[in-house]
Amino acid sequence: MYRYDTYDQQMVDTRVAEFRDQVARRLAGKITEDQFKPLRLMNGLYLQLHAYMLRVAIPYGTLDSRQMHALADIADKYDRGYGHFTTRQNIQYNWIKLAEAPDILADLAAVEMHAIQTSGNCIRNISSDHFAGAAADEVVDPRPYAELLRQWSSFHPEFTALPRKFKIAVIASETDRAAMKLHDIGIRMVRNDAGEIGAQFWVGGGMGRTPMIAPCINEFVPVDSLVTYCEAALRVYNRHGRRDNKYKARIKILVHELGADEYRRQVEEEFAHLQAQGIEPPLAELERISAFFADPPFEKDLPRGVDRSDPDFALWVDTNTVPHKVPGYVAAVISLKPVGGIPGDATSDQMRLMADLARAYSFDEMRVTHTQNIALPHVRQADLYTLWKKLDEAGLGTANLDQAGDIIACPGLDYCSLANARSIPVAQKLSERLAPNAAELGELKIKISGCINACGHHHAGHIGILGVDRKGTENYQLLLGGSEAEDTSLAKIVGPGFDEAGIVDAVETATGVYLAQRTKGERFLDTYRRIGIEPFKEALYG
Amino acid sequence: MADVLRFRDDDPVDHPAVTVDSYIQQANSAAVRVEPGDDARALIPYLDGLRLIEVNFPAFTDGRGYSAARVLREAGYQGELRAVGDVLVDQLFALRRCGFDAFEPDRPLDPADAQAALARWDHVYQPAADDRAPIWALRHPVTHG
Numbered sequence: 125m126y127r128y129d130t131y132d133q134q135m136v137d138t139r140v141a142e143f144r145d146q147v148a149r150r151l152a153g154k155i156t157e158d159q160f161k162p163l164r165l166m167n168g169l170y171l172q173l174h175a176y177m178l179r180v181a182i183p184y185g186t187l188d189s190r191q192m193h194a195l196a197d198i199a200d201k202y203d204r205g206y207g208h209f210t211t212r213q214n215i216q217y218n219w220i221k222l223a224e225a226p227d228i229l230a231d232l233a234a235v236e237m238h239a240i241q242t243s244g245n246c247i248r249n250i251s252s253d254h255f256a257g258a259a260a261d262e263v264v265d266p267r268p269y270a271e272l273l274r275q276w277s278s279f280h281p282e283f284t285a286l287p288r289k290f291k292i293a294v295i296a297s298e299t300d301r302a303a304m305k306l307h308d309i310g311i312r313m314v315r316n317d318a319g320e321i322g323a324q325f326w327v328g329g330g331m332g333r334t335p336m337i338a339p340c341i342n343e344f345v346p347v348d349s350l351v352t353y354c355e356a357a358l359r360v361y362n363r364h365g366r367r368d369n370k371y372k373a374r375i376k377i378l379v380h381e382l383g384a385d386e387y388r389r390q391v392e393e394e395f396a397h398l399q400a401q402g403i404e405p406p407l408a409e410l411e412r413i414s415a416f417f418a419d420p421p422f423e424k425d426l427p428r429g430v431d432r433s434d435p436d437f438a439l440w441v442d443t444n445t446v447p448h449k450v451p452g453y454v455a456a457v458i459s460l461k462p463v464g465g466i467p468g469d470a471t472s473d474q475m476r477l478m479a480d481l482a483r484a485y486s487f488d489e490m491r492v493t494h495t496q497n498i499a500l501p502h503v504r505q506a507d508l509y510t511l512w513k514k515l516d517e518a519g520l521g522t523a524n525l526d527q528a529g530d531i532i533a534c535p536g537l538d539y540c541s542l543a544n545a546r547s548i549p550v551a552q553k554l555s556e557r558l559a560p561n562a563a564e565l566g567e568l569k570i571k572i573s574g575c576i577n578a579c580g581h582h583h584a585g586h587i588g589i590l591g592v593d594r595k596g597t598e599n600y601q602l603l604l605g606g607s608e609a610e611d612t613s614l615a616k617i618v619g620p621g622f623d624e625a626g627i628v629d630a631v632e633t634a635t636g637v638y639l640a641q642r643t644k645g646e647r648f649l650d651t652y653r654r655i656g657i658e659p660f661k662e663a664l665y666g
Numbered sequence: 667m668a669d670v671l672r673f674r675d676d677d678p679v680d681h682p683a684v685t686v687d688s689y690i691q692q693a694n695s696a697a698v699r700v701e702p703g704d705d706a707r708a709l710i711p712y713l714d715g716l717r718l719i720e721v722n723f724p725a726f727t728d729g730r731g732y733s734a735a736r737v738l739r740e741a742g743y744q745g746e747l748r749a750v751g752d753v754l755v756d757q758l759f760a761l762r763r764c765g766f767d768a769f770e771p772d773r774p775l776d777p778a779d780a781q782a783a784l785a786r787w788d789h790v791y792q793p794a795a796d797d798r799a800p801i802w803a804l805r806h807p808v809t810h811g
């Protein structure tokens with residue numbers, strides 16, 4: 125794991141002092157709320173329906189037990205004893221007092237954490253593959269590149285007032301576990317024919333009200349130009365991105381309006397110019413960072429397999445663990461989606477337990493997944509039974525990874541001031557309704573957003589649900605056929621919306637169509653892609 | 667001119683700035699004003715004749731002027747680069763890093779707050795238009811042998 129040196133530590137400490145001063149000037153009336161808003165956003169503070177929400181950065185989703193303990197302590201000390209893990213691998217607290225926010229940032233800085241640029245019109249916290257360093261199919265660990273970009277983008281003086289927010293994801297596998305093509309910049313680290321590492325740039329993806337899949341802008345940016353190329357891509361956006369309409373201000377609109385070729389041409393021109401400016405860190409810096417991500421001391425020749433005599437355990441192993449690059453290990457995913465629960469929420473006690481288990485069984489490392497779960501990346505198969513027992517006792521042993529119960533849901537109208545409808549109760553009811561059939565339904569990704577901003581990734585759900593406002597009542601549209609994986613696709617609206625009870629029935633009806641029509645080995649998404657939307661329409665509205 | 671915060675020793679230009687369009691048509695001024703929608707690169711052929719470039723920030727949330735400043739400094743402009751308009755204490759540091767060496771805010775800034783904001787950061791992560799060495803350069807000093 126990356127560790128701060130004195131410079132990194134000084135940067136977050138300075139940031140705490142700066143924000144403390146800004147809050148004091150705000151409370152003293154020296155700055156207006158309009159002037160203060162971008163400042164607090166760049167420190168992760170949103171004003172929600174009932175209180176401030178604080179979003180804490182978990183860079184590329186990686187954290188250790190000391191950090192998770194600190195997150196649990198913050199939940200107890202400043203919030204209501206729980207936190208919410210997000211689709212961008214961060215954590216949010218929902219009941220924060222402005223005057224206490226600087227103290228929280230100071231507590232975070234004490235464990236090498238921060239809330240820098242977790243909101244606002246700037247480069248956001250950088251996300252990555254939650255199985256980085258564990259996945260058998262990765263070309264290289266993507267996190268050193270993400271960390272290099274974290275430092276480059278932190279307090280970047282030119283990009284503090286972009287047209288809109290800017291999200292970057294870095295992966296290094298063919299399999300996409302980070303929805304890379306749905307980011308403002310998606311980077312996939314690749315190896316060329318000469319065996320050199322480089323970065324493939326996909327620019328202009330995103331969800332929101334105009335969902336778009338990013339086109340490839342450059343097949344191979346040499347690794348010694350990664351930062352310079354990013355700076356070029358951002359500068360073109362900062363200079364030419366639309367500022368006349370907030371809904372057209374994301375880079376996806378610029379790339380779409382210019383066309384990928386013209387955008388590429390402008391970036392290449394800026395890149396050629398910037399290459400002479402000496403902004404690229406030396407490769408020695410990348411090497412310094414990479415050393416922090418060396419493999420932990422994996423044991424060789426471990427026994428493989430598990431004792432499957434406990435059927436509940438066997439089910440959890442089959443569902444929630446994935447193969448590891450080292451034989452005898454697996455990556456185990458702790459589901460934060462108990463049946464009927466709030467997706468992504470964890471209590472402070474659960475956080476502490478996960479931290480302790482990570483220290484005991486996963487080389488002191490955890491990952492926040494973009495599906496709002498917690499992964500333990502390196503667990504010996506021999507330890508799995510003990511691990512699962514302890515998780516199960518704490519209500520964390522649900523076996524539903526990537527299944528119907530593993531729902532992504534945004535905070536919705538329960539917290540969010542932009543919401544049209546509640547997301548959480550729909551997720552809870554669906555999870556209860558589909559639980560008896562979940563194993564039968566297999567891989568089924570359900571994603572729920574409470575408004576068109578799409579924080580719940582409904583466009584990318586095999587089944588997506590979008591909350592809308594219909595004449596003052598909450599109404600839900602059903603979408604089918606999205607995917608955020610390497611076969612990225614955008615879901616389509618099936619037809620007229622439903623009320624809360626109706627949408628739960630509608631989803632069940634759609635799964636019924638799948639069960640009736642599937643051929644052997646087909647997932648819901650495969651069946652949908654083969655038979656099209658009509659049979660679903662027929663069943664829902666016919 | 668009383669409220670200009672200036673980090674230069676030379677005498678300020680004593681006449682008002684003209685628009686980029688009129689300057690390009692008739693380069694008879696030493697001062698020009700860049701609006702957010704202007705292409706700062708259009709001035710590059712004329713930089714030798716300019717002593718003051720004002721970059722206007724009608725709203726502090728419109729960050730195009732940050733790029734304009736860097737573009738001009740990267741092109742070798744040595745004259746005064748002044749941020750005017752909705753310029754606030756908490757933007758000063760980033761503006762300074764992008765190459766601005768003068769500020770003419772619409773509303774006066776508290777001098778103590780401004781000074782604190784400009785002095786706050788001992789280190790920076792990335793090179794920009796100022797002469798600060800980024801942290802990576804401090805971590806990997808180049809040894810001249």
Ligand code: SF4
Pocket residue numbers: 534535536537540541542543544573574575576577578579580
């Ligand atoms: S999708 Fe809408 S309702 Fe949900 S969190 Fe985002 S802005 Fe709020």
